Amino acid sequence: MRVVIVGAGLAGLTAAADAMDNGAEVVVVEARDRVGGRVHGIRLADNLIVDGGAAYLGERHTELLAKIREYGLALAATTMDGDSTFLVANRRTTTATRVPPFGAVALGELFDHLEDLVEQVRPDAPWLTPHAADLDRLTAAQWLADVIDQRDARTFFPLFIGEMMAADPAAISVLHMAFYLRSGGGIRYLNAFDGGAQQWRIDGGAQLLCEALHRRLGERVRLSHPVYAIEQDAYGALVRCGPDAGAPCEIRADRVVVALPPALAQQIQYRPALPSPRATPATGHGCAIKVHLSYPTPIWRDSGLSGWSVSTSGPLLSTVDDSPSDESAGVLTGFVTGAAAAEFTRQSPQRQRDSVLAHLRRLYPQLPRPHYTVTDWLAEKYSRGCYAALFGPGDWLRLGPTLTEPHGRIHWAGTETSLEFFGLMEGAIRSGHRVVAELNDGVEPRSASRKVLSR
Numbered sequence: 001m002r003v004v005i006v007g008a009g010l011a012g013l014t015a016a017a018d019a020m021d022n023g024a025e026v027v028v029v030e031a032r033d034r035v036g037g038r039v040h041g042i043r044l045a046d047n048l049i050v051d052g053g054a055a056y057l058g059e060r061h062t063e064l065l066a067k068i069r070e071y072g073l074a075l076a077a078t079t080m081d082g083d084s085t086f087l088v089a090n091r092r093t094t095t096a097t098r099v100p101p102f103g104a105v106a107l108g109e110l111f112d113h114l115e116d117l118v119e120q121v122r123p124d125a126p127w128l129t130p131h132a133a134d135l136d137r138l139t140a141a142q143w144l145a146d147v148i149d150q151r152d153a154r155t156f157f158p159l160f161i162g163e164m165m166a167a168d169p170a171a172i173s174v175l176h177m178a179f180y181l182r183s184g185g186g187i188r189y190l191n192a193f194d195g196g197a198q199q200w201r202i203d204g205g206a207q208l209l210c211e212a213l214h215r216r217l218g219e220r221v222r223l224s225h226p227v228y229a230i231e232q233d234a235y236g237a238l239v240r241c242g243p244d245a246g247a248p249c250e251i252r253a254d255r256v257v258v259a260l261p262p263a264l265a266q267q268i269q270y271r272p273a274l275p276s277p278r279a280t281p282a283t284g285h286g287c288a289i290k291v292h293l294s295y296p297t298p299i300w301r302d303s304g305l306s307g308w309s310v311s312t313s314g315p316l317l318s319t320v321d322d323s324p325s326d327e328s329a330g331v332l333t334g335f336v337t338g339a340a341a342a343e344f345t346r347q348s349p350q351r352q353r354d355s356v357l358a359h360l361r362r363l364y365p366q367l368p369r370p371h372y373t374v375t376d377w378l379a380e381k382y383s384r385g386c387y388a389a390l391f392g393p394g395d396w397l398r399l400g401p402t403l404t405e406p407h408g409r410i411h412w413a414g415t416e417t418s419l420e421f422f423g424l425m426e427g428a429i430r431s432g433h434r435v436v437a438e439l440n441d442g443v444e445p446r447s448a449s450r451k452v453l454s455r
């Protein structure tokens with residue numbers, strides 16, 4: 001069986017390795033000139049690569065951990081020792097706790113409401129959740145306005161959703177918010193560093209895993225091959241790449257796996273047409289921009305600070321210590337997320353730099369001027385945002401039931417097709433395993449036209 005896999009992110013690479021192990025002839029076509037997709041290493045110095053994309057993982061990410069072991073990679077613990085820094089309502093404070101200085105009662109009430117919502121969601125089929133239509137109609141911002149009175153909780157909520165989902169609450173449905181939090185292991189797990197989803201990073205950067213998979217697949221991976229059309233009939237499929245590829249090409253396949261975020265999968269022309277959409281006009285994408293601030297050593301630790309900060313106004317809504325485990329450099333990663341990211345991406349590079357450095361001086365007045373790098377995922381043609389797709393009002397009911405339904409010879413992978421750990425590296429890997437199991441189930445492709453492809 002010849003399988004063409006579209007997209008060399010973690011989902012596509014995992015599917016390709018599994019299909020190869022099962023004896024399939026595999027070709028992976030990737031639009032960019034690199035593998036990894038939303039996993040991307042940024043070289044800051046000869047011996048220093050940082051995660052421009054995905055970075056963190058925890059012990060429940062069992063498939064990712066299995067791959068890390070398989071390829072002999074090491075984990076680095078995320079460092080949280082020391083005091084946190086907060087810039088709330090223009091006031092700087094440092095304290096031993098990770099929670100910003102908002103009223104405990106207000107935050108308690110907010111989290112009680114959120115926990116209730118998360119408990120209600122059906123993780124295996126969010127569209128079948130009781131009152132799904134109501135939950136899918138409201139945005140998270142409307143939900144907040146309806147149920148939360150306390151000012152502190154209203155101020156904190158967009159920061160929390162920005163950090164967890166890189167989302168503006170006005171852009172996502174309540175059902176999507178509740179599902180995402182449930183799928184990732186619940187609010188406490190997703191939000192935690194020690195014992196939670198941010199416990200570790202891959203030492204040397206998560207791109208090491210994608211590079212290892214790439215080495216294994218070798219020449220089966222064709223870079224700079226953007227796919228623009230997939231045609232199929234009862235006898236086979238034809239994947240068309242270009243026209244901006246180095247050499248436009250057509251690749252024949254028995255089965256095709258499309259391992260792309262939904263809005264990018266939707267852009268491909270399908271013949272016959274898809275019976276149901278992969279994305280709707282309400283489907284958005286997370287807005288996250290990473291800013292890396294590097295120093296000769298993690299000098300904030302000398303002042304008893306952890307490097308963790310939260311600010312109520314941008315651009316850096318949070319910062320975290322992402323220094324290499326051998327302390328050969330100091331790296332603070334700043335996150336610009338949600339509505340702040342949408343504004344930041346429109347600014348000139350000079351204005352971005354000035355606002356980041358001014359913000360940093362207020363957060364950490366004792367630090368010298370850092371080396372500064374920005375990774376703007378909103379400007380990336382083949383991602384169009386991150387961490388993941390955001391399902392807007394109506395999307396779960398419209399898209400959910402057919403997320404993984406094959407279209408003839410075309411099968412779907414990608415973190416957004418995974419109901420477990422949706423949006424995360426773990427979800428991408430699980431989707432890759434799932435799709436190859438589907439190819440192996442021996443079911444004859446359904447619903448493709450019987451017309452023979454022009455040869």
Ligand SMILES: Cc1cc2nc3c(=O)[nH]c(=O)nc-3n(C[C@H](O)[C@H](O)[C@H](O)COP(=O)(O)OP(=O)(O)OC[C@H]3O[C@@H](n4cnc5c(N)ncnc54)[C@H](O)[C@@H]3O)c2cc1C
Nearest residue numbers: 007009010011031037038054055056227386415423424425
């Ligand atoms: C800044 C940032 C921070 C994140 N933080 C974390 C984190 O800490 N932990 C975590 O677990 N996850 C995190 N994520 C999410 C994680 O990166 C993704 O869930 C995961 O990498 C998605 O993998 P994928 O294979 O499904 O999709 P992608 O990685 O998006 O792969 C899709 C591939 O398809 C290619 N492509 C697109 N269009 C075409 C086309 N027409 N033809 C051919 N190829 C095409 C793309 O170039 C890409 O390589 C983060 C992401 C970002 C960007």
